[in-house]
Amino acid sequence: MKNSDAIGVVLKRHGNDGTRLMQILRETQEALGWLAPATLTVIAAGINWPRSRVESTAGFYSFFHTEPLGRYRVLWSDNITDRMLGNMDLMQAMCEKLWLEPGRVSADGLVSVDTTSCTGMCDQGPAILVNYRAITHMTMERINQMVELIHVQTPLAEWPAEWFKIEDNIRRADILLTNTMAPGEALRISFARGTATEVETSFSERSWHESMQASDIGASATLDEIKKSALRGRGGAGFTTGLKWEACHNAPGRTRYVVCNADEGEPGTFKDRVLLTRQPDLVLEGMTVAAFIIGASKGFVYLRGEYRYLLEPLNAVLAKRRKLGLLGENILGREGFNFDIEVHLGAGAYVCGEESALIESLEGKRGVPRNRPPYPVTNGFLNQPTVVNNVETFASAALIAAKGGDWYRSFGSARSTGTKILSVSGDCERPGIYEYPFGVTVRQVLEECGAHDTQAVQVSGPSGICLNRDEFDRRIAFGDVPTAGAFMIFGQQRDIFEVVRNFVHFFAHESCGFCTPCRVGTTLLKNLVDKIADGNGTRTDIDEIFHLNRLLQTTAHCGLGHTACNPLLYTLEKFRPAYERRLKLLKFVPAFDLDAALSQARQMTGRDDAGAHLEPQSEVAQ
Amino acid sequence: MNAPRKLKVATTSLAGCFGCHMSLLDIDERLLELLEFIEFDRSPLTDIKHCGPCDIGIIEGGVCNAENVHVLREFRANCKILIALGACAVNGGLPAQRNHLDLRDILAAVYVTEEGLVPGTQIPNDLELPLPLNHVHPIHEVVNIDYFLPGCPPSGDAIWKFLTDLLAGHTPRLGHGLIRYD
Amino acid sequence: MSETNTFILDDQEIPFTPGQSVMQAALSAGVFIPHLCYHPEFRPHGSCKLCTVKINGRPATSCTTPAAHGMEVESNTPEILDKRRTLVQMLLVEGNHFCPSCEKSGFCKLQALGYELGVMTPRFNLLYPTRPVDASHPDVLLDFNRCILCELCIRASTEVDGKFVFALSGRGIKKHLVVNAESGRLADTNFSLADKAAQVCPVGVILPKRKGFAVPYGERHFDDAPISAHVDEFKPVMPGQEGRS
Numbered sequence A: 001m002k003n004s005d006a007i008g009v010v011l012k013r014h015g016n017d018g019t020r021l022m023q024i025l026r027e028t029q030e031a032l033g034w035l036a037p038a039t040l041t042v043i044a045a046g047i048n049w050p051r052s053r054v055e056s057t058a059g060f061y062s063f064f065h066t067e068p069l070g071r072y073r074v075l076w077s078d079n080i081t082d083r084m085l086g087n088m089d090l091m092q093a094m095c096e097k098l099w100l101e102p103g104r105v106s107a108d109g110l111v112s113v114d115t116t117s118c119t120g121m122c123d124q125g126p127a128i129l130v131n132y133r134a135i136t137h138m139t140m141e142r143i144n145q146m147v148e149l150i151h152v153q154t155p156l157a158e159w160p161a162e163w164f165k166i167e168d169n170i171r172r173a174d175i176l177l178t179n180t181m182a183p184g185e186a187l188r189i190s191f192a193r194g195t196a197t198e199v200e201t202s203f204s205e206r207s208w209h210e211s212m213q214a215s216d217i218g219a220s221a222t223l224d225e226i227k228k229s230a231l232r233g234r235g236g237a238g239f240t241t242g243l244k245w246e247a248c249h250n251a252p253g254r255t256r257y258v259v260c261n262a263d264e265g266e267p268g269t270f271k272d273r274v275l276l277t278r279q280p281d282l283v284l285e286g287m288t289v290a291a292f293i294i295g296a297s298k299g300f301v302y303l304r305g306e307y308r309y310l311l312e313p314l315n316a317v318l319a320k321r322r323k324l325g326l327l328g329e330n331i332l333g334r335e336g337f338n339f340d341i342e343v344h345l346g347a348g349a350y351v352c353g354e355e356s357a358l359i360e361s362l363e364g365k366r367g368v369p370r371n372r373p374p375y376p377v378t379n380g381f382l383n384q385p386t387v388v389n390n391v392e393t394f395a396s397a398a399l400i401a402a403k404g405g406d407w408y409r410s411f412g413s414a415r416s417t418g419t420k421i422l423s424v425s426g427d428c429e430r431p432g433i434y435e436y437p438f439g440v441t442v443r444q445v446l447e448e449c450g451a452h453d454t455q456a457v458q459v460s461g462p463s464g465i466c467l468n469r470d471e472f473d474r475r476i477a478f479g480d481v482p483t484a485g486a487f488m489i490f491g492q493q494r495d496i497f498e499v500v501r502n503f504v505h506f507f508a509h510e511s512c513g514f515c516t517p518c519r520v521g522t523t524l525l526k527n528l529v530d531k532i533a534d535g536n537g538t539r540t541d542i543d544e545i546f547h548l549n550r551l552l553q554t555t556a557h558c559g560l561g562h563t564a565c566n567p568l569l570y571t572l573e574k575f576r577p578a579y580e581r582r583l584k585l586l587k588f589v590p591a592f593d594l595d596a597a598l599s600q601a602r603q604m605t606g607r608d609d610a611g612a613h614l615e616p617q618s619e620v621a622q
Numbered sequence B: 001m002n003a004p005r006k007l008k009v010a011t012t013s014l015a016g017c018f019g020c021h022m023s024l025l026d027i028d029e030r031l032l033e034l035l036e037f038i039e040f041d042r043s044p045l046t047d048i049k050h051c052g053p054c055d056i057g058i059i060e061g062g063v064c065n066a067e068n069v070h071v072l073r074e075f076r077a078n079c080k081i082l083i084a085l086g087a088c089a090v091n092g093g094l095p096a097q098r099n100h101l102d103l104r105d106i107l108a109a110v111y112v113t114e115e116g117l118v119p120g121t122q123i124p125n126d127l128e129l130p131l132p133l134n135h136v137h138p139i140h141e142v143v144n145i146d147y148f149l150p151g152c153p154p155s156g157d158a159i160w161k162f163l164t165d166l167l168a169g170h171t172p173r174l175g176h177g178l179i180r181y182d
Numbered sequence C: 001m002s003e004t005n006t007f008i009l010d011d012q013e014i015p016f017t018p019g020q021s022v023m024q025a026a027l028s029a030g031v032f033i034p035h036l037c038y039h040p041e042f043r044p045h046g047s048c049k050l051c052t053v054k055i056n057g058r059p060a061t062s063c064t065t066p067a068a069h070g071m072e073v074e075s076n077t078p079e080i081l082d083k084r085r086t087l088v089q090m091l092l093v094e095g096n097h098f099c100p101s102c103e104k105s106g107f108c109k110l111q112a113l114g115y116e117l118g119v120m121t122p123r124f125n126l127l128y129p130t131r132p133v134d135a136s137h138p139d140v141l142l143d144f145n146r147c148i149l150c151e152l153c154i155r156a157s158t159e160v161d162g163k164f165v166f167a168l169s170g171r172g173i174k175k176h177l178v179v180n181a182e183s184g185r186l187a188d189t190n191f192s193l194a195d196k197a198a199q200v201c202p203v204g205v206i207l208p209k210r211k212g213f214a215v216p217y218g219e220r221h222f223d224d225a226p227i228s229a230h231v232d233e234f235k236p237v238m239p240g241q242e243g244r245s
Ligand SMILES: Cc1cc2nc3c(=O)[nH]c(=O)nc-3n(C[C@H](O)[C@H](O)[C@H](O)COP(=O)(O)O)c2cc1C
Pocket: A232, A233, A234, A235, A236, A237, A238, A239, A261, A262, A263, A264, A265, A266, A350, A351, A352, A353, A354, A355, A356, A388, A389, A390, A391, A393, A558, A559, A560
């Protein structure tokens, strides 16, 4: 098939719709290997967009390549937990066997090896992606076999199936993960709700009820349950879900949208992956309940590109639900309730987890956070009212819709109701998924996952908070230690500075580049931390870190920039010796090795005399 | 009443064009006024070859080779206050425009592949010649710098204002027209 | 206009028309707030962050925040000036800014803000990115070394010229400007010197050819007075309007 034909097929599948550009680019790339300049031109013509805008989108995402990167593209997940499991040595060994350098394509154009941000397999690392398919538990043995398969160009489909097996590792299940509700049950209960006389309404609720058709009473009564449950968002910010849905319902608009945020990009988080594997119906049902409440007709699951392997299973569940009348027109026979869901795959960009960037991405654009206000609830997808919620939020909402707000409130604590799923990884005997009622102490989690001699726990990922031993009695709860789910454990043997360095590199790699402080600042921070790692740091550099932090916290455009310094701040406060033992006594040391800066001249002149070297600064008086 | 001790000032030109030193001389008759308060140690304006303990060191030009590093370090070791004078010292200036090229390619182009070279021309490996660094660096990337006076070159007026502020004990403040990047 | 529409900016009372941003109101009242990505004829962008102020104690970009009655806005405080200075320093180290060889020198807003804010040092290590120039177009040179990614050319080409000549590609520190051509060359687009996009660049990226250093030192745009004294040039075209849409 000619390239243009292959592109034509993809374009046709997506109705030449520019808002579907992400999917068009991904499918084209899957067919052709990469996105050549001519390919982008054809796509642009096909969707009737200026070519520059198509290139703009293609150039933003890590998983789209506008340069050929080999028929086999191997990406090593580079979260700190992968590092602790030895991924760097393994990657080096793989590169040696393939005769290439990390980041480069082999001379024959067959294969490239590089790193990528956390792929969400922290409990079963070291993990890699090969052509965006996840493989876990990497070992030398697997590398040997894999290199062989690559050399003889065995298609991925014929690689050993067990390599692609992803474990769920559910270690503690509570109301979400033990759910056995039949698909559709929460919807049926919601439809039926409020037809009885039990609806007690407060003044504010009444105003809404009055604006409703009689048939909407079930929706408003279900919203009351959501509000009563005091459910708060599980994606990080912790906004009250009922209020968000109500605001969206009340916002004027032609069409309404429900978006499930399954971008799960925060390193160390993998609970949404397990929810989508084990409880997909619950999540999709939560979305459908939301649609019922706000009056939406269309939903999206924004699934991170790293979870590409979940696309087909999720589509199968969607198809099943359509068959069962749980999606599509007149859902469960309810006249006029039309709603369908589609999976949108991301392409390697952490910032797309930020809800407005996510919406931009859904529209086929670069994942850049919007100026707010206005917020998505009033001006979201295609400028229409949109709710964006985390996977776990929707799953919880489905339970609440079925069992009621009071039931839900009986779990957790008064201000943090319900349960929270933690993604536990790092130095412990049983990494995996732990669902706890809110209020559990850090210590209890550590005990139950078999962590001994723990030095620190990073809760909620790099943008979250680093706890030291004195803080293990603190509780997982909105008022104490809030979390989006990551729980990374570092034993006494770990170097906290290396943890931080990994996180700082992560932010620099993931900054979208929209605003000056984050675009430049995260790179400057990375350079400073590398300088300290190289043994060239001084107190002046620590001061500069604090200075940059104040700038980012106050002037960055979105949460990524606001929190990019968190790893440095928390650890400078709690693990200062990890920095100090690397610092020079001097006030100033260059960031680079001056002797190495003469290397090219030495090489070209063949000189190696004393004059061809520069002693390090530390031996020179300041 | 004792006359106050004169401040010792050393100056040097690293990877610069000497334009900043010319500008320093450009403060004209005010130089005499200045000399009532300062005396020059090592400087292209004097014959002193090594910098002794000084109050103020003024550096023109960025760092492009090993010798620049030695001189700069000598200045840092001996001067209480070190000033980056001019665009090249402040951000590398024109010489730093080579920074996006590979030094090996530059050397090869100049001494090996350039047309019209005498046959047998080699990249000089004379022990007397300082080796170039892979990249040109502004001086604040190599030692700690206390003050910066940008401009290519900074005007005589800017230098005058800067030094007189410093001598008077204030943090130098250049107003509009004196602070310039070109 | 009702009496009640005012806010306080550094102890000065600023009137505004509803719908105006804090920036627009301040500029209309003759009070300068540093900015790079704001332009009177375009919708606010909010990316450079130079216009950061504190509104009722909280940091915000004045170009994107609607003015509201009774707001207390801080702008010229040591803390905020320090932040703006650092932002200018960041932009200066991010690109390759050698003003002596830049035709925009004396007309450049980044440079003028550097002077205004007293930026004497790059502060950080320079990043010296490699950004080849595009000299393909007969009338215009693109020197990407100086691009500060304000997106004004993109907005102008999209919203005014209707040509989409410019767009961004890459992400984070690798973000860069691209042109609307498969070859990547400006000559292969329908760009023209008469385009609005050829006129809006606040720095020295989009330069007309064969013009060179036409204006002598001392007579260039910002030679006469600090950029803050040029405040009238930045006033919103039509008070109360959100710019073009
Ligand atoms: C940089 C950044 C990344 C984010 N990533 C995610 C994510 O991966 N998943 C998520 O649910 N929320 C993420 N969020 C939070 C979302 O913006 C949003 O608050 C959330 O999806 C709302 O859902 P909730 O109310 O159910 O928590 C992120 C926010 C920021 C600033």
